[in-house]
Amino acid sequence: MADEPVYAPPPVIAPGHTFATVTDQIAAIVLTRRHPWSWLFGLSVGFMLTMMLMMAITWLLLKGTGIWGVNIPVGWGFAIINFVWWIGIGHAGTLISAILLLLKQDWRTSINRFAEAMTLFAVACAGIFPLIHTGRPWLAAYWLLPYPNTMGMWPQFRSPLIWDVFAVSTYAMVSLLFWYVGLVPDLATLRDRAKGLRLQRLFGVFSLGWRGSARHWERYESAYLLLAGLATPLVLSVHTVVSFDFAIGIIPGWHATIFPPYFVAGAIYAGFAMVLTLAIPLRVLYGLEDFITMRHLENMGKVTLVTGLIVAYGYVMEAFFGWYSANQYESFMIWNRVTGPYWYMYWALIFCNIITPQWLWFKKVRTTPVYLFLVAMVVNLGMWLERFVIVVTSLHRDFLPSSWGMYSPTRWDLMTFFGTIGLFVTLFFLFVRVLPMISIFEMRTMVPEAKVKGSKAH
């Protein structure tokens, strides 16, 4: 790494930045800069939606699951769709922080902090659903956990829902730790820069006495690497386990071996789309074009395209197996998806998840934030549709024609869904306001100063 490489990718940070400018610019967002009116507006909208979520959940607890549109045969509806959707979105953060860290993809630096935050918030939104979708959440809250009790009653470990409990809670825990550990040096920076004793103390407490000594850095590096190593399998495992909820079932449309990889790919796909959705407005609003550069956007576009193709492969294979299995239930399932009463959902899904991302083959699209944003939004929608198609159209016509039925959401379903979007927005806006949305210290390693020093030191 001594000299300039023959081929240099575009820099991950705009030219002209120094340690000081990086720190100034990112820390200022939290400490000194006035926040744009749009921040307040966004927060208000998010907050109102969150209140709506609270109301919807309260009514749910008072009246019961029946306020939703679920029925027999469609026992799972919006709640599970939303759960899987949010969990999927939550994948990008860890992927970016952990896997790309291990793969030494330095462009991840500018986006990992808020991608991880997004992960946490998405998992928080997702975590609401498995609990409230049960008939008796006050019991489900702890009966799904293995705790010793006088009756010797344990969860039923053959059920994928139990695996879910472990997978999702582990994932939430590790993501939180990973995110927090990565925050510690920056919290110390904010502590040092904060004016006013209260703020200093607050950041001081959370920075855990970080002084930036070499020993601190040494310990930090190994802890972070270990956590990355821990988080890496989780990226694959969580959505694999979530896919088991379906794959273990015998319902045509669920019972498929392709589900784990296809779900993981879909999750990354959804996650990157959501990172794009957040990054594109953020960089404009907070003037972070220098840090979140076109190279970042383009890379994320490429990842989105690749995972989108994997997902498309999954769809094709599903249809293929429907025919190749020569199983009448499987072939009917595909036929019903394509032409049945929910055909428009299926074709909307194909449009959103297969056709639209093909625009990302064009560099022009990948490097035009507006186009990219549009594609990302369509993919977000498409991934939600995918879960709808899997959950609802598989269940609504299963084996016995006599029990076939239809599903339509109620206003409470919609309120709960948009409520979680509100919760997500609220949490994210608060995050942007109180914590550095880009890792300051890691960005500092990106500026030329760091490189020069680093090479000289060796």
Next chain:
Amino acid sequence: MNLAAIRSRLAGVEGRMYWRSLGELADTPEFRRYLHREFPEQASEWTDPKGRREFLKLMSASLALAGVGACTKQPPEDIVPYVRQPEDIVPGRPLFFASAIPFDGYAQAVLVESHMGRPTKIEGNPEHPASLGATDVFTQAAILGLYDPDRAQTITNRGEVRGWGNFLAALQSALSAQKGIQGAGIRFLTGTVTSPSMAELLATILRDYPQAKWHQYDSIGRDAARAAAQQPAGTASAPIYHFDKAEVVVSLDADFLSCGPASVRYQKDFARARRVTDERKEMNRLYAIESTPTLTGAKADHRLVLAAKEIEGFAGQLAAALSAGGAPSPQASPEWAKWASAIAKDLQAHRGRSAVVAGDFQTETVHALAHAMNQALGNIDATVTYGPALGAAVPDRSASLRDLVAAIDAGQVELLVVFDGNPAYTAPADLHFGERLMKIGLTVYHGLYVDETANLCHWNVAATHPLETWGDVRAFDGTVTLMQPIVAPLHEGRSADEVLGAFTVQPDRRNRDIVKDYWTRAFGGGGGWTIRDANGQPYKDAETFWRRSVHDGFIAGTAIADGGPATPFVPAPRPVTPPPAAAGAAAATPGNTLAQRNPPAPPPSATPASPAPRPAAPTAVPMQPSPDPSRASGSSQASSRDGSQGGLEIIFRPDPTVWDGRFANNGWLQELPKPLTKITWDTSAWIGPKLAEARGLQNGDVVVLKYRGNTARFPVFIVPGHPQQSVTVFFGYGRQKSGRVGTATKDAQQFNAFLLRTSDAPWFGDGLEISKTGDRYLLATTQEHHMMEGRAPVRVATLEEYAQEPSIIAEQGEKPPKTLTLYPEHVYDGYKWGMAIDLTSCTGCSACTIACVAENNIPVVGKEQVAIGREMHWIRVDHYFSGNNFDHAVEAYHQPVPCMQCENAPCELVCPVAATTHSSEGLNDMVYNRCVGTRYCSNNCPYKVRRFNFLLYQDWDTQSLYPMRNPDVSVRSRGVMEKCTYCVQRINQARIDAKGEDRSIRDGEIVTACQAACPSEAIVFGDLNDPNSQVSKIKKQERNYGILEDLNTRPRTTYLAALRNPNPELGE
């Protein structure tokens, strides 16, 4: 507030009564309204638009909850143990009492399960020939009728609460006025009366008031059927069929399997003649010539679709082919000729072993032809028997109501007593009976509900429910069936006998005395009864006879076939005016006694044809001398009037679940999917696919039906196999005044077939016009898809195919090897429960569903919930059409689906909290307390038999429903999954009994609720580990299969394939 009224109401109360305020005591509408205002939460539910039928929870929340939970304290109640233990009562063990539930005047014999004095479940009486242990849906649902919080509860006079004493006083003053004119102003209106004691009471009253008159009206009358057998009208019973002896049955628009007081026994006999076992590889053959598709037609081997008016022509054609006197019909097509000759040939080959059955709702001609054919075939007294009339009948029953109307118009009626039947709602539209009721000086209504008629009558006497009453009523075959009260009257009801008793010299006789006294005298030789015990031996004394008969639930040897007499109308123990000779003659032809006595005195009563009474009613039909309305309803009259206009034919039918509206307030019956359409909570007008296409109608389109100047609105439902130029409408809906469940919503006010029915064409007629309104109406069905989609949940073969190649059933599906599972086999050391359901026998009557509801405390969820797929029935009856031409006859199959109790149960695997587990006897147990409600088990159930309490469906608020619940079954709350348990409470009861006696459970000792109710004996339950158990033997048959066996779930509820026995001459 009327203190006198309150005082009198208190006087009528037996035992201790708790009341909280004078307002409540008076039970005035104002007080009810006040309660409602005070506690409006339930009234203004804001999630769902509140309809009339918001489930039973709301049924009385506003009243019962408000009254209980309001500012008053619960009165202290002491729980006192028995000082002296009553005989036979063991806490926790139910007792069974024989009784009867009258239906259309005929007894449905029952055994009532009583838990600590409260009836909770009704079973058939296995000893009784009309039941043989089975029941129909109405009988099963009677238990909810008993506890219905909307029942009429007190005696009222113009809405004011009164006591029995007030009623008697008012009646006495009216009667004393009548004494002088020999009761010329008194009229009684009843339905069919088969009760000997009630007939005697009526006879006594009519003797004391010779000018009084008794009229009869049945909305679902079977007058045409009685007219056959070439006997004087009204003196013969309807024909009684013996389907167990009939190898070939021809139904001429007869729904004998699911409609009528004999259907339970007929189903049983029919199924027995149809059952195929390994030993007996033959079955009967049924030809159904029918208009409206029925369950009988669905069971038929051949079904010919004709308009109702064409049945007569075909019957003639068939009779001609049998040389039984009919003339070949001029309408006959080559197809008819082909059918007639094939059927005739088949019948000829089975002389004495066949039966031609004419429909209750067909014309007298059809009945006469059927009779002639049976005679020509030598079936009379072999498969068809006739006997004397069971109903104590007035002379011309079918014109009886019209006579009454004419008398009202003539101002001759001063006191009218109406016994049930709700004529203001059910009477033919042209009689305007409701308006006429209001012209009478004094009207008394005795009914179970405050209904349309009660609203118009001065005095309402709440009727006791059959389970609260002593009584005697005859079954279809004549067997005198005794009713005994299982519980003291819940309200201040009085029985019909008691109300009639008020007209006699002993006005305050109690119900039991009246019935027992009658039978004590009958035992002594009165009334033409010869009383012997079941073995033909005389009883020791009257008390022995009475106790025995009450215990058994019926009086042995009173069936027509055993020489039971007609229901005696004039036992005349104390003759007053008529000379003894006349009385004797009267007894010989009981039905005509009234007519004989009346002619000499011609005061204004006997004047249906007199021109005088014409004033107010513009549609006064009495003028038309139509001596035989049922005949008139046939093609001749109707077509001559309207045929040229090319109008459609209208067919009237009783509703399969609410009948003529009398069960409208019964949530169980409302929610029971109606056969063939699976519609709940609503009625519909049935049309064929072609008519639908021609008029551009879809299911749920509201149409206006115009018929003889009357209009009604109906949502249409397209039914394959319906005659193309006919429209069938069903009675029972559009109730203006019923309870909280039965009263019609705003949209459904006119869904009332009685608005269209005229007295001259009670069952069908031409000239219907139908026009689309553009409105849509939501019909909540439990099954939307009636095609099998090549999945063969019902496997079918003809008898011939099966006899030649029994593996034809197994070949219709795949059965993977048992080794295809990772988990070890379950081991069953003790019992291994299993069930088999014979689809050849099942008629789809749905008695199993209602029985299951009653046994397992299954809640009613209401129309809105059914519409979004949340019905709670643990056993449903799936219905599939087969055949590809929807315009013509289609085959229909019914399949009861309870939990399959799979060996490799997909539900057990996925429950995260082990709330559904495999028991050591093979059941998939459901642990309600453990369930958290993820619904994963239901998603993963390929049979979708699991039911989820999405909301709080159980009615915790209506106190009157508390005692109805089966104490052996958990009442499930919100958020819990539930499903069929094979009636595990019955299994456990049998296990306890067996252990107590140190033996193992015997085969047949456990009878599940569905199995017990099934009239076709299609459901068999037992121990699969016992190779000699009935179920094990049945499952050895080669037509035994499991649905979706290819999934390797290994269901232990299996099915015996549906076999058909088509006539090769007619092809498939």
